Amino acid sequence: MWSAGRLSPELLRSAVEQVAAAHPRALAGEGFWRTPLVACADARDPLFEGLRQTAHPGHLLPSDLLAGARTVVAYFLPFSRRVISSNREGTFQSELWARAYLETNELISSINERLSIILDGCGYRSATVAPTHTFDATTLLSPWSHRHAAYIAGLGTFGLNRMLITQTGCCGRLGSLVTDAVVPAGTRPSLEFCSFRRDGSCGVCIQRCPSNALSAEGFDRHACYQTLLANERHRAYLGRADACGKCACGLPCSQERPGTAPVLR
Ligand code: SF4
Ligand code: SF4
Structure with a gap:
């Protein structure tokens, strides 16, 4: 059973995996996700303060989300090969990609709820951030970036496509939460996973x-968002699926870390 003295990234990963495995879309034939990855960051890591320069001037600190925050738990839910393959062709996102996007939003909320219950049972507090749609309508910037939290925790490095490339690729979704429990922090890779950046x-x-x-040279956030909205309209019968993913599918980094160079630690 869970106890305060046994909290570790591996135990948290096993909890994330259990929630994902219990989701109806994890059943054989539907299979939306591969094995989740989990890593933790020290909430006082100076990189969080640096996000106000590198990501968003209004980016929150972990302590803004939770007074006394000590750890940021970040996790990656990699999409299955079936979901990724479905989105390789065509101008619009595949129906399966859109469904996986929407179902993963729900899964992330369920995982956050489960992790919060576990942490609470061990005597710790936690604060969660919604999986998506937290951005400002004008700047399209969010006050909390799950991608940057996952980077600081050591889950991967940024690709030219702006996604986080992990050991199991960039196709998938990221979630994070903040807690006042102390969990050992991960080590960031010392090698760029993206071939272009390397x-x-x-x-x-x-x-x-x-x-x-x-x-x-960069990324036109507003041009991208117009495409996401066009995709949402195209799949309006499914819900608010403002996604695309064409820059993540059918690539050397879609399902794995490209290249064979060892990760130096
Ligand atoms: S496709 Fe190539 S350049 Fe683009 S993010 Fe992946 S590894 Fe980097
Ligand atoms: S940047 Fe990626 S998500 Fe945005 S429109 Fe281009 S392919 Fe789609």
Whole structure:
């Protein structure tokens, strides 16, 4: 059973996996997700303060979400090969991709709820952030970035496509929560996982973007968002599926870390 003295990233990962495995879309034939990854960051890591310069001037600190925060728990829910393959072709997101996006939003809320219950049972407090739609309508920036929290925790490095590339690729969704429990922090990779960022090669993701939002020089957030809204309209019968994912599917980094170079720690 859970106890305060036994909290570890591996135990948290097993809790995340249990919630994902119990989800109806994890059943054989539906299979939306592969094995989750979990890592923790020290809430006092100076990189969180640095996000106000690198990500968003209004980015929150873990202590803004929870007074006395000590750890940020970040997790990655990699999409299954079936979901990824479905979205390789076509201008709009595949129906399966849109469904996986929507179901994963629900799964993230369930995982946060489960982790909060576990932490509470061990005598710790926690604070959660919604999986998506927390951004400002004008700037399209969110006050809390799950991607950056996962990077600080050591789950991966950023790709040219702006996604976090993990050991199991970039196709999937990230979640995070803040707690006042102390859980050992992960180690960040000392190697860029993205081939372009490592040695200037690849760049395939740029060619996949239907709105030319991606380039080697930067990212046009507003052009991307217009495409997400067009996708949402196209799949309106499913709900608010403002997603796309064309710059994440069918790439060397979709399902795994590209290249064979060892990760130096
Ligand atoms: S497709 Fe290539 S350049 Fe683009 S993020 Fe993946 S590894 Fe980097
Ligand atoms: S999500 Fe779609 S529109 Fe946005 S950068 Fe990726 S491919 Fe382009």
